[in-house]
Amino acid sequence: MNLKELAGNLGLSQTTVSRALNGYPEVSEATRLRVAEAASRLGYRANASARRLATGRAGAFGMVLRTEAYGPHTVEFLGGLAERLFHDEVDILVSTVESAEEEAATYRRAAASKKVDAVILSSPYPDDARVHLLNDLGLPYLLHGRSEGAPPHAWLDIDNTGATERATNHLLDLGHRRIALVNGPKGMTFANHREDGYRAALTSRQIAPARSLIANTIFTDEMGFRTAQQMLERGEPPTAFVAGSMMTALGIFRAIRAAGLELGKDVSMIAHDDVFPYLNADNMVPSMSTTRSSIRAAGTRVGELLMQLLAGKSPADIHEVWPVDLVLRESTGPTPVK
Amino acid sequence: MNLKELAGNLGLSQTTVSRALNGYPEVSEATRLRVAEAASRLGYRANASARRLATGRAGAFGMVLRTEAYGPHTVEFLGGLAERLFHDEVDILVSTVESAEEEAATYRRAAASKKVDAVILSSPYPDDARVHLLNDLGLPYLLHGRSEGAPPHAWLDIDNTGATERATNHLLDLGHRRIALVNGPKGMTFANHREDGYRAALTSRQIAPARSLIANTIFTDEMGFRTAQQMLERGEPPTAFVAGSMMTALGIFRAIRAAGLELGKDVSMIAHDDVFPYLNADNMVPSMSTTRSSIRAAGTRVGELLMQLLAGKSPADIHEVWPVDLVLRESTGPTPVK
DNA sequence: TCGGGATTTGAAATCGCTTTGGATGGACAT
DNA sequence: ATGTCCATCCAAAGCGATTTCAAATCCCGA
Numbered sequence: 001m002n003l004k005e006l007a008g009n010l011g012l013s014q015t016t017v018s019r020a021l022n023g024y025p026e027v028s029e030a031t032r033l034r035v036a037e038a039a040s041r042l043g044y045r046a047n048a049s050a051r052r053l054a055t056g057r058a059g060a061f062g063m064v065l066r067t068e069a070y071g072p073h074t075v076e077f078l079g080g081l082a083e084r085l086f087h088d089e090v091d092i093l094v095s096t097v098e099s100a101e102e103e104a105a106t107y108r109r110a111a112a113s114k115k116v117d118a119v120i121l122s123s124p125y126p127d128d129a130r131v132h133l134l135n136d137l138g139l140p141y142l143l144h145g146r147s148e149g150a151p152p153h154a155w156l157d158i159d160n161t162g163a164t165e166r167a168t169n170h171l172l173d174l175g176h177r178r179i180a181l182v183n184g185p186k187g188m189t190f191a192n193h194r195e196d197g198y199r200a201a202l203t204s205r206q207i208a209p210a211r212s213l214i215a216n217t218i219f220t221d222e223m224g225f226r227t228a229q230q231m232l233e234r235g236e237p238p239t240a241f242v243a244g245s246m247m248t249a250l251g252i253f254r255a256i257r258a259a260g261l262e263l264g265k266d267v268s269m270i271a272h273d274d275v276f277p278y279l280n281a282d283n284m285v286p287s288m289s290t291t292r293s294s295i296r297a298a299g300t301r302v303g304e305l306l307m308q309l310l311a312g313k314s315p316a317d318i319h320e321v322w323p324v325d326l327v328l329r330e331s332t333g334p335t336p337v338k
Numbered sequence: 339m340n341l342k343e344l345a346g347n348l349g350l351s352q353t354t355v356s357r358a359l360n361g362y363p364e365v366s367e368a369t370r371l372r373v374a375e376a377a378s379r380l381g382y383r384a385n386a387s388a389r390r391l392a393t394g395r396a397g398a399f400g401m402v403l404r405t406e407a408y409g410p411h412t413v414e415f416l417g418g419l420a421e422r423l424f425h426d427e428v429d430i431l432v433s434t435v436e437s438a439e440e441e442a443a444t445y446r447r448a449a450a451s452k453k454v455d456a457v458i459l460s461s462p463y464p465d466d467a468r469v470h471l472l473n474d475l476g477l478p479y480l481l482h483g484r485s486e487g488a489p490p491h492a493w494l495d496i497d498n499t500g501a502t503e504r505a506t507n508h509l510l511d512l513g514h515r516r517i518a519l520v521n522g523p524k525g526m527t528f529a530n531h532r533e534d535g536y537r538a539a540l541t542s543r544q545i546a547p548a549r550s551l552i553a554n555t556i557f558t559d560e561m562g563f564r565t566a567q568q569m570l571e572r573g574e575p576p577t578a579f580v581a582g583s584m585m586t587a588l589g590i591f592r593a594i595r596a597a598g599l600e601l602g603k604d605v606s607m608i609a610h611d612d613v614f615p616y617l618n619a620d621n622m623v624p625s626m627s628t629t630r631s632s633i634r635a636a637g638t639r640v641g642e643l644l645m646q647l648l649a650g651k652s653p654a655d656i657h658e659v660w661p662v663d664l665v666l667r668e669s670t671g672p673t674p675v676k
Numbered sequence: 677t678c679g680g681g682a683t684t685t686g687a688a689a690t691c692g693c694t695t696t697g698g699a700t701g702g703a704c705a706t
Numbered sequence: 707a708t709g710t711c712c713a714t715c716c717a718a719a720g721c722g723a724t725t726t727c728a729a730a731t732c733c734c735g736a
Contacts, residue, residue, distance in 0.1 A: 001450075002722055013686045018724060028684060045450035049396065050722035052387035053691050060431075067417060071616055072410045079405060082434035091431050091453065093398075096420035112339075112383035115429065220616030221588065225623070247616065250559065250588060257595055258623060278409055278558030278585065285563070285596060340692055351716045356694060366714065388692035391721050678736085685730070691723090699716075706709080 001044045010038050021046070060091040061306060062116035064106055067098050071219060072247070073274055073295055077122070077144065080299025088307060090117075104133055111137040118306050120144060126189050142306050142318065144298060146189050154309055154318035156302050160190045163291040163324035164197030164242060167270040170326065171240045172205055175335035176268060178213060180238035182227050182248050186216040191244075198242060213238055217248070224251025232259045239335050243271035246279050249288060268332040272324075286330035293324045339382045348376050359384070398429040399644060400454035402441050405434055409557060410585070411612055411633055415460070415482065418637025426645065428455075442471055449475040456644050458482060464527050480644050480656065482636060484527050492647055492656035494640055498528045501629040501662035502535030502580060505608040508664065509578045510543055513673035514606060516551060518576035520565050520586050524554040529582075536580060551576055555586070562589025570597045577673050581609035584617050587626060606670040624668035631662045 007014045012031065020027045020035035027035075038044075052058055061081075065074060082092055093116055097103040107130070110116050118140040121130055127149025134141045135151055143155035164181075171179050181198045184191040195214065202209050212234065217223035224247065231238055232255060243249040249271035256267050263269060264286040273281050273290035275297075281288040305318050345352045350369065358365045358373035365373075376382075390396055399419075403412060420430055431454055435441040445468070448454050456478040459468055465487025472479045473489055481493040502519075509517050519536045522529040533552065540547045550572065555561035562585065569576055570593060581587040587609035594605050601607060602624040611619050611628035613635075619626040643656050 003724095004722075014723080015686055015688095015725080016684080019685090022724085026684065031684085043446075043450055045447060046724095047391070047722050048451040048453045049387050049390035050691090051724075053385070053391050053693085054722080054724040056691075058387065065413070065417065065420070071413065075403070075409065075413045078432060079403065079434045082403070082432065083436075086433065086435075086440075089447075092433070093429050094416060094420065094432055095424065095430070096417045097424075098421075108381075109383060109427075112381055113386040115386045218616065222616065222618050222621050226621070253592075254623070278556065278560065280560050283560045283564070285592070341694095342692075352693080353695080353717080354715055357715090360694085364714065369714085384694095385692050388721090389694075391723085392692080392694040394721075680735100681733090683730105683732070686728085687726105688728105689724105689726075691725105692721105694720085696719080697717095700714085701712100702714105703712085704710085706707100 001042050002047065003044075006035075006039060006042060006044045009042065010035060056114075058114055058117045059089060060093050060116045061085065061303075062093045062095070062110050062119040063122075064103050064119070065094060065096045066103065067096055072276060073219075073245075074122075076274065076276060076295050077299040077302075080294075080296035080301075081120070081303045082299075084300040084303030090303075090307075100129070103130065107133055107137060107139065111139040117310055118142065120302060120306070123184075123188050123190065124150075125187055126150075126192065140306075140309055140315075142302060142309060142315075144302055148189060152316045154305065154315040156298060156305060156318075156320045156322070157190075158293045158298070158322045158324050160193035160324075161197040161200070163272070163293070163326070164194040165201045166197075166324075166326050167242050167291050168198050168201035169204075170328070171242070171268060171270065171332065172201060172207075174240075174268065174332065176240040177207060177335070178210070178236060178238045179240045179242060180213040180215070180228075180231050181242045182215050182217065182224060182244055182252060184216065184244045185218055191216060194242075194244070217244075219245035219247045221247050221251040221254075224248035224253075225255045226251070228252040228255035229258065232256070232261070238267070240268040240332075241270075243269055246271055246273055246276065246281070246288075246290075250279075253284075264330045264333050266336050270326075270332060273327075281327070281329065284331075289329045289332040290327050291324045292327050293322055298322070339380050340385065341382075344373075344377060344380060344382045347380065348373060394452075396453055396455045397427060398431050398454045399423065399641075400431045400433070400448050400457040401460075402444055402457070403432060403434045404441065405436050410614060411557075411583075412460075414612065414614060414634050415637040415640075418632075418634035418639075419458070419641045420637075422638040422641030428641075428645075438467070441468065445471055445475060445477065449477040455648055456480065458640060458644070461526055461528065462488075463525055464488075464530065478644075478647055478653075480640060480647060480653075482640055486527060490654045492643065492653040494636060494643060494656075494658045494660070495528075496631045496636070496660045497662050498531035499535040499538070501610065501631070501664070502532040503539045504535075504662075504664050505580050505629050506536050506539035508666070509580070509606060509608065509670065510539060510545075512578075512606065512670065514578040515545060515673070516548070516574060516576045517578045517580060518551045518553070518566075518569050519580045520553050520555065520562060520582055520590060522554065522582045523556055529554060532580075532582070555582075557583035557585045559585050559589040559592075562586035562591075563593045564589070566590040566593035567596065570594070570599070576605070578606040578670075579608075581607055584609055584611055584614065584619070584626075584628075588617075591622075602668045602671050604674050608664075608670060611665075619665070619667065622669075627667045627670040628665050629662045630665050631660055636660070 007017045020032045122144040124147040128147040131150035215227045273292040274295040345355045358370045460482040462485040466485040469488035553565045608627045611630040612633040
């Protein structure tokens with residue numbers, strides 16, 4: 001069932017049918033209804049490729065997953081994004097790549113073959129090479145995160161600096177002095193921001209951040225465990241942890257237990273919570289204090305902002321920093337008296 | 339830069355250039371080289387929509403994620419799939435849905451608008467309604483898993499029954515008699531299969547499976563924790579767990595610790611491991627005995643099988659059961675003597 | 677009754693590719 | 707010299723929508 005058949009069926013021209021279906025004003029309400037009825041009765045839907053060719057719009061956004069960087073966050077983000085895009089019938093194209101070269105090649109392809117109208121970058125670096133590339137290619141894009149050295153671009157980010165600063169400050173208020181930061185991979189903007197916040201809090205109380213209490217790892221249970229275990233074995237172990245993710249937190253938690261310590265009493269922890277449906281800070285035992293910001297909601301908003309970008313809004317006007325909640329639960333307590 | 343321009347540039351017809359680029363035999367090697375060189379020099383790539391319209395092939399596979407069912411597995415699977423599809427330039431379209439109705443609508447849309455050449459279903463039920471729908475729609479598809487009551491279809495599955503049976507048998511060999519099965523959601527084919535394997539092992543030793551030792555939950559740390567905690571608090575607690583996923587296992591592990599027990603000594607556990615790069619059974623403490631099967635590899639293979647399906651192979655000839663490794667590590671030990 | 681503006685409808689061009697059905701020319705055998 | 711057969715190449719017809727430009731119809735006041 002294509003447009004021609006449908007039009008023939010109705011005794012109308014393709015033009016009119018197309019207009020009726022796409023909500024153009026120059027078609028009478030009566031025919032619009034007739035067309036809509038026939039279309040749904042006959043199960044007609046415009047052929048996506050034909051429409052794309054004719055309009056020049058791909059009706060799809062792209063997202064490249066780097067094998068070393070994707071994890072549970074990704075699906076959660078995608079979920080939010082897809083939810084927003086569903087009603088506009090915009091598709092999401094995902095590709096995975098193994099290297100920066102492959103990633104660049106993927107963007108070039110996508111741009112040249114006009115497969116997508118825009119792409120989403122996540123976990124950027126300051127002055128991210130991909131931003132430069134996409135600018136050169138003229139392919140619209142939006143960063144989930146920021147790339148501060150790079151040319152102006154649209155982005156949505158959470159206030160990592162503020163969140164980490166508040167978390168650290170809270171631990172300081174509780175009397176903690178040796179606070180560990182188990183951060184994300186070195187060099188990424190968000191990890192820098194978190195370290196900034198951490199340092200700011202300590203420095204404001206004249207505490208020198210100890211190099212040995214700062215770790216950069218990927219966000220996994222395993223790395224959390226290893227990192228925390230090493231820190232706890234050392235001479236001056238931390239009495240509190242600021243964890244970069246809930247995965248990391250689970251590993252740190254195991255290490256604390258393995259060291260014979262009790263979370264919330266001997267050692268405190270505040271973890272960053274991206275709000276996974278299957279990993280609830282409230283239901284942990286003890287429940288976990290967190291800096292919380294839904295990554296799913298971010299995905300939804302990114303979809304919204306991308307629609308605005310394509311509608312003509314300037315990238316320079318698309319900047320959004322989301323505040324982060326600090327939710328105190330049982331995993332944080334005063335420094336134990338020795 | 340489109341085909342016409344490129345052809346003009348070369349002093350050739352669009353026909354010849356198109357053929358040269360697509361590897362058709364009726365073009366001389368000399369011109370093929372000349373064309374290839376010019377194309378790469380000028381950065382020409384065929385417009386995806388135009389090609390799709392002309393060929394009638396969408397060059398994309400679809401995958402619908404149900405919000406309640408996706409998790410870390412999904413991305414891992416997608417990663418494998420994308421890797422295989424990259425070189426054939428087949429895209430992956432993902433959509434998320436909140437309900438079965440939305441999912442059905444998505445398939446109908448996709449079929450009518452010819453957005454995808456095939457779709458992938460995961461975590462099916464026996465006699466899955468989606469299989470019927472896709473058959474009716476004439477949209478090719480492949481199941482990751484099986485749907486036993488449904489009409490013939492292409493599928494790739496792992497041997498869940500065998501894996502669980504072996505795991506259970508191993509625990510029985512170690513002397514365990516009260517073995518808990520923390521399974522996936524009730525009703526899904528794979529969960530049924532696992533329960534089958536579990537029951538088979540017990541029954542072969544004249545042990546009646548206790549209803550209280552079988553749980554059906556989603557695969558999350560939290561549910562693992564809750565389930566295990568309840569079981570351990572009861573009168574006759576299990577001495578061993580068969581866990582449906584590594585997430586579940588982490589939660590069970592916490593519950594075991596919380597109960598003051600030691601994994602691998604007081605209580606044993608074998609978990610199913612889909613092989614996440616960020617959750618390594620070897621590196622846990624104690625290391626985790628597992629039934630292992632890479633879900634990423636499955637994704638890759640599914641891509642391969644789908645290509646074959648579209649190449650004309652009959653769905654009835656596309657059935658693959660993967661054996662599952664049983665990897666024994668430190669989390670399994672003999673029943674403690676009371 | 678007629679003219680003119682507004683409202684509806686259509687014919688045909690267009691998007692950029694693939695592919696069918698020839699054309700062209702050279703090599704080779706007759 | 708002529709016909710046959712390849713090897714190459716091309717013009718033009720799709721693919722199924724959108725959109726431009728123009729025509730037909732309707733309504734209403736003069």
